[in-house]
Amino acid sequence: MRIRTHKRLWALGAAGFGLALAAGPAALAFEEAPMLQEKVKAGELPPVDERLPMNPLVLEVVEQTGEYGGTIRRAILGGGDQHNMVRTIGSDNIVRWDREWTEVRPNIAESWEVSEDASSFTFKLREGMRWSDGEPFTADDIVFWYEDVFLDTRLTPNKDSTFVGPDGPVEVRKIDDVTVEFDFRTPNGLFIQNLAYGFGYHPAAFPKHYLSQFHEKYNPDVQSLVDAEPAAADWIQLFNLKAGPMDTPLFWQNPDRPTLHAWHLTNAYGSTDRIVAERNPFYWKVDEAGQQLPYVDRITYDQVEDVETILLKAFNGEIDYMLRHLGRPANKAALTDNMDRGKYGFFDVGDLPANIMILMLNLNHKDPVKRQVINDKNFRVGLSHAVNRQEIIDLLYFGSGTPAQVAPREGSELYKEWYAKQFTEYDPDLANEFLDKAGLNERDSEGFRLGPNGERFTLVFLVADVFGLQYPDAMELIQGYAADVGLDIQVRATDRSRLIDLHTSNEQDAYLWNCSGGQADAYTTPICYVPIVSNSVSWAREWAAWGVDSNRGEEPPEAVKEIFAAYDEVKAASGPDELRERMQHVLDLSMEQFFTIGLVQNDPVFGIARANVRNVPNPLPIAGQLWFPAPYTAQIYFEGGDNLP
Amino acid sequence: MVPTLLLVSITTFVIIQLPPGDYLDSLAAEMGESGVDNTAVLESLRRQYGLGEPFYVQYFKWMRGILLEGDFGLSFEKNRPVTDLIWDRLGWTFGISIMTLLFIWLTALPIGIYSAVRKYSVGDYVATFFGFIGLAIPNFLLALVMMYVAFKFFGQSVGGLVSPEYLGEPWTWAKFVDLLKHIWMPIVVVGTSGAAALIRIMRANLLDELYRPYVVTARAKGMTEFQLLLRYPVRVALNPFISTIGWILPTLVSGEIIVAVVMNLPTTGPLLLRALLVQDMFLAGSLILIVSMLTVVGTLISDVLLALVDPRIRYQ
């Protein structure tokens, strides 16, 4: 993992490029889509050179320069599927990860500089860049976000962790119209990475010219707008309504909000059968031939209620490019059978989390007996050895996957074999040995182990049918393995939100989930390596709370405190090498503790693209925070300039 | 009727409040996908939706809005007033329900008459058998299988009421024709069980009437069998048929929910299911309330129709 600190040279070069372009005959310099040409002719749009920034981002294409035209047709679930749009068009941040998820590149910012101690970051924006409605995008928009949204406790009662350093929230300063500085005062070596991930979208998502009308500070008469909006009772609600977070439906329900995305919604999510996103005529990326991106005219999302319908649509050739909902092992065979009918092919998706099936035991259990047992590493090791991982993989995933613990993937710079392989062999005898060592050596008449209090030791596992990974089936198998070594596991099937509700209130014994941190995201989201407050993962919620604020939660043992400290060191690292070393140290400590029991690391999954869709990133890395392919969707095109019939 | 409606509204509200948690838990679950903790956003949203007030306060606010301003509250997930969201879908729901009702009548009436008149004939057995098969196959199973058959053997685009190329387009003749190509499926799927039940009812009712003295009288008058059948026993047997409007509507609406989810129809079903799942409570509550209300109204209509058709009831 390297972080390239872009020096002034780069910025100068880019500026020179922009100047050169401005000097040349504009019409020749950039090309645009035919549909926009017509609008320019009709006088509805300014010419392409005026719409583009002085120095547009020249986006490297996957295969070749493309041609304009066509509609990417997708399907979206009627509710809760906003990530469908987030990950295709939404995530286009100040900086971006490259296609291979190896380094951070300029995006909205044409360059940036990092202070020596990695505490301050100065971004150079693109001059002449515009919002999707044609208004200029400048440093003022970022300052508006910072001062009037981020700092306003009414609008942002809790700050997003991306913009909070060890020493508190970031300070953002405008240097000039195209330069802003983010200052954390103390080292924050992960900031650029974080900014490139999904949640780094904030600074460039708040168009001042549009949103200020809903802000008390700028519009004294905001009450009249509130009165006109039935869904808001005061200006704060109104503002939240108009400027909702991208990962909630709110963002996608306000098509009026100008964006910097390649396509712009023409109607709101959830209110029609089809959501249409039209090309943004002011999009600021071009290809190497000077053609303004995106190639594809529009993206449509047909609203469906059932995942099965998406599958049938794919068979029917009604889906042009999609991995969401389709790329599950269970669907592969049926999709393979209908390839010819639907005229599509597969591409690989590197959705490779640290583990896709983890026994999350609650180390901070409220019940002292269960807590004592769970916190005994011998118990966890015993349980780990009791599970026949290979059988689970064979049964549920047709043999695709590897038995492994929760750890960085092979190929990642943080990979160590023992992280992934410790305690993974299926060995009931060994399991029994460890469980005996954990003090569960007494058994009842039915052969189940007794806890230290003399009663049968039972763990209730929550399980929800999520991610298309057949968790309930897996749990049934695990229950059987545990029973084989005398451990009583009860399974409670539930839905996702109930499950999250239970574990975030620390009322669970254990549950089955997955965890990110398998690749580069190990640095920024080590949620299974370090106790961190999270919606998805709770294995030591009280410790995590303590980690944020030592007045809350519960003081962890020394070994865990050590891990906290080690991770703080990571944040303070100044260079890539130091970063890696320190993270490795965190992992060494964490793996030794063996907090959670991982079962399976999956093989890459897949997506489908119709036969004439080109420039498809393959393999396409995605992760919880890595909202791909969004920054690269713009360079996908249809060979022949239109959809296949 | 007013007390019934009041009771319906309270029950509705209780039902939507019964499950633990609230909409934000559901939202949090969805947002969990983004991989990182986002409690920051959740806190501000909790305030946004005014969750956390006592139960009865929420109920009275809701009812007051409905009664005084016709305001059914706000959908959390869609962030729009419920009234904006539901009328289209209610329209489709009732459209489909009414068409289904017509389908049921058009099939059940002649078949029911036939199997009563030709009792224990081959035709009667066939009708009975298929009627019961219709009753016996769960709706959703039928829906899925029919969808697959339509896809596999007719190459039809599946899901929804119109082909994708017509989505979001203005209504044209071609779109209407396309609609007809699709809409029969949900109608048949939702209608089969209802039709089966009505065939049985019609058959039983008619059998009750067929041997009554007035039929003999009519026959003795020299009427043809067909004339007298339609003019006398069928007319009388229709009474319970008409009163089915009252109970069949809620059945259809319920059945339609499941079928709509499978077949991806733009009706209230998926909206309601979704709203219940994510605890978008005003949306769910309003839908249940309105559907129940319309059912009560439907019962009223069927009573009125019954009185119109049967003078005996009118004079009671």
Next chain:
Amino acid sequence: MSQAVLSHQEDVDDFDDTVKVLGPWALVWRKFKRHRLAMWSGVVVALIYLVAILGEFLAPVQIHDTSVRNTFQPPQAIHFFVTREDGSREFLLHAKGMKMELDRVALRRTFTVDESKIIPLGFWVRGYEYKFLGLLPSKVHLFGPTNPRDTVYLLGADRLGRDVLSRIILGTRVSMSIGLVGVAVSLVIGVLLGGASGYYGGWIDGLIQRFIEFIRSVPTIPLWMGLAAAIPLDWPPLRTYFVVTIIVSMIGWTTLAREVRGKFLSLRNEDFIIAARLDGLTNWEIIVKHMVPSFSSHIIASLTLAVPLMILAETSLSFLGIGLQPPIVSWGTLLKEAQNIRSIIEAPWLLIAPGTMIVIAVLTLNFLGDGVRDAADPHAH
């Protein structure tokens, strides 16, 4: 005008009268026997309940037994003759083994019949241990491979390589009992409320009628969904099962209550009831001794017709994901598991087998109920 009317006389001398006087139940039975379809349906229903009771004895494979090599294995046919090496044919009940190939690209297993591998089948074979009728430990199963180490999948295997046949057999127990328990609950509520309504009349009747009207006006699915969503998740499966049953019975009792009420209303003014009242019997005695017997056949018919509704309701709940949940095996959960395109394409037996069972059960219960109703109805033709 003189009023001389011909009349039967009571001084009986029926030397030629061979027809016996039949009691009401005998009459019902006599009528019922004539309804041939209903008779046969009754036999089938009895068989289904027998399957539910015998359960493990009939199920050749343990229902939670998974098998890596057999996921989505299609049903194996039963063969009767084997051809020996010398060409002679010999009777031997057997199934052919299946060869499995794993396609790692398309992620599926394909099976071909392995003609050379013969799995002998037989009756009264040894298999896994279970408790016969929940009491006697036994290893004997009615039918299965003679070698306990073999397994056959006569109705195919599911995604975990579990035997569909065995799962359906044991699912019968849950599904059919839900029908019965649900009906029992409906019966109690329905008869109590309907009886009170019809017997007392007046404001009690009004109140109960309004209540029934109200229950019926709430669309069932949302009602169920709301109720089912309120079931605490950490409840053990058994308790969930009973709550689901009660939810399901919500649909049945209103109809029953109405019928009972109607019967009470019409009976209230019958001569024999008035006579009983004049005889000084208490309300309770009248109800128990006179009214209930006079319409119990009706109730039985209604109950029979309610069972299939409950079975269907259970499948609907399972489909919505709010009914019973695995690892409980019911026809509804089996169907729910198969309710996807992949199953229709790759493993249609997963859908067909439980679907057929549901159709058969619902169908026969309906025919049976129809027959009972016809037989119980004195006005039937």
Next chain:
Amino acid sequence: MRTEAVPGALLEISGLKTHFFTEDGVVKAVDGVDLTVYQNRTICILGESGCGKSIMARSILRIVDAPGRITDGRILYRAADGREIDLATARQGSAQLRQIRGQDIAMIFQEPMTSLGPIQKIGKQIVETILLHRKVSKAEAKEEAIEMLDRVGIPDPRQRFEAYPFELSGGMRQRAMIAMALSCQPRLLIADEPTTALDVTTQAQILDLIAELKEEFAMAVMLITHDLGVVAEVAEDVAVMYMGRVVEEGDVYAIFENPQHPYTRALMASVPRIGVTKSGRLPAIKGMVPHPLARPSGCPFRTRCDSAMPGVCDTSVPDLVPAGDSRTACFLFSDATGNG
């Protein structure tokens, strides 16, 4: 009572057998009836419940419900134009049959409560009958119907025209039934126990009305009854039925004054007579009517007959033969060889 010369036969029934094929066996409801109905005369069919008199009457109009079927015999109807039609073999549902129904032969039934369509207006039902058989306009039909209602003694007929059956009393309904039956001026009116369901006063009125109308429309009336009083009051001819057969047939005076058949005699003896004082109970016919499925062999009455002759009565069925002033089916008056 009229004692005119015997007019021409309107309806000749011979050997009529109407059997019901039930699952328990064949019920021989009508088993060889011979009967003649004469123009302009009133014939009463007398018999106990279940003796087949109603089925016989319905057989004439071919309105016997399944599983009943005419298996044998002839019902010869002599139409106004002289044609002879065998109603027993006329095709069910044929225009010919339908024309005779309602127009030539009309029928009124026992239960005025249920014999009218329950949810159609009285007037409409009458108009319907008129329109079925006669080429008149609706308005004319309506006028005629009102006139008919007026004729049968329904007060305020114009208003009653719009009434539903349930708004009328039993007597009024029977009047309406009669109005409907007579709306096409039939040549034969079959009245199937028209007064059974009515109270005594109304009974008399209805019978008077029928008698009156019979004169007015010059039609024959077949009155089916189990009430001897009714017979005495209105009959000109009488046929006594027992278990699906006519056991005695003749002039009303012959039957009442000089009954021949043991059954008829027993019937007559059971009538209390004014002025005749007897001690104790009225004599009754012994035993019960046998179950229809357990028909005695030979003469069906033999099981209850005081004069039954073993070896004769139980071997064959007697034919109707003249005896006294009537015709009787009894071996007391004929040879056992009369019928096989």
